[in-house]
Amino acid sequence: MEYSDTLRRLQEVEFGLVELQFYLDINPEDQRAIHQYNYLSDELHRLKHQYELKHGPLMQYGFSQSPANQWAWVSTPWPWEIEY
Amino acid sequence: MWIYEKKLEIPVRVSKPDLQMAKFLITQYGGPDGELSAALRYLNQRYSMPNERAKALLTDIGTEELGHLEVIATLVHKLVKDATPEQMRAAGLGSHYADHDKALFYVDANGVPWTAAYIQAKGDPIADLCEDIAAEEKARATYQWLINLTDDPDVIQVLTYLREREVVHSQRFREALYIVEEFNNTKRIF
Numbered sequence: 001m002e003y004s005d006t007l008r009r010l011q012e013v014e015f016g017l018v019e020l021q022f023y024l025d026i027n028p029e030d031q032r033a034i035h036q037y038n039y040l041s042d043e044l045h046r047l048k049h050q051y052e053l054k055h056g057p058l059m060q061y062g063f064s065q066s067p068a069n070q071w072a073w074v075s076t077p078w079p080w081e082i083e084y
Numbered sequence: 085m086w087i088y089e090k091k092l093e094i095p096v097r098v099s100k101p102d103l104q105m106a107k108f109l110i111t112q113y114g115g116p117d118g119e120l121s122a123a124l125r126y127l128n129q130r131y132s133m134p135n136e137r138a139k140a141l142l143t144d145i146g147t148e149e150l151g152h153l154e155v156i157a158t159l160v161h162k163l164v165k166d167a168t169p170e171q172m173r174a175a176g177l178g179s180h181y182a183d184h185d186k187a188l189f190y191v192d193a194n195g196v197p198w199t200a201a202y203i204q205a206k207g208d209p210i211a212d213l214c215e216d217i218a219a220e221e222k223a224r225a226t227y228q229w230l231i232n233l234t235d236d237p238d239v240i241q242v243l244t245y246l247r248e249r250e251v252v253h254s255q256r257f258r259e260a261l262y263i264v265e266e267f268n269n270t271k272r273i274f
């Protein structure tokens with residue numbers, strides 16, 4: 001399994017959101033940071049959708065949809081199996 | 085509730101199998117200053133943390149530490165997956181092979197199993213946040229010692245990233261400690 005550009009972009013955006021999450025926990029009144037957080041959150045949802053159409057569900061318990069013809073959760077590679 | 089996401093926080097690559105490095109790295113999986121200790125320490129301290137910002141921070145950093153646990157696991161797995169028993173024995177992993185084959189286990193670099201005695205929860209916000217800052221500094225130092233033990237540029241890249249995350253965690257915990265101390269001071273004045 002090859003490392004995809006969408007996954008790289010997903011990791012970048014999610015990293016920004018992790019950073020903003022910690023920052024906002026300490027500075028919850030910073031409206032500019034909240035705006036950035038929501039902006040990146042939109043971008044994250046867009047990228048996740050794009051990734052999942054090609055590579056299968058990212059999340060369990062209904063947080064991702066499964067392709068109708070197969071339960072892809074069992075057949076897509078696990079993170080430690082990907083050749084980055 | 086936690087929801088698993090089927091991806092790593094960062095890409096993890098190794099240039100070559102390295103059993104000795106895997107033996108050292110496992111300490112960040114199940115050692116005293118490792119990612120398991122970190123995640124369990126923070127997530128457990130939340131219930132008695134009185135400060136709202138610190139409570140959120142413990143939840144969010146504790147969750148990222150679980151992601152780092154998976155990064156370390158992937159590194160170790162990739163470093164050992166193609167090894168033979170003879171090679172494991174030669175690298176000092178013969179006793180690991182006897183007990184676990186190539187399975188990961190929560191042990192430190194000497195094979196000592198993880199214990200809850202590695203972590204603390206005092207129920208006092210200042211004591212607990214000081215413990216968390218110290219834990220982050222110990223994790224940061226461990227990543228530096230691990231970087232000093234390898235010449236694999238791919239492994240160094242991952243370890244450098246994890247070291248920098250500990251710097252950020254420490255900084256945020258220091259800010260939380262400052263907020264808690266400020267609150268205590270104003271309480272005393274009024």
Ligand SMILES: [Fe+2]
Pocket residue numbers: 122149220223249250253
């Ligand atoms: Fe940390």
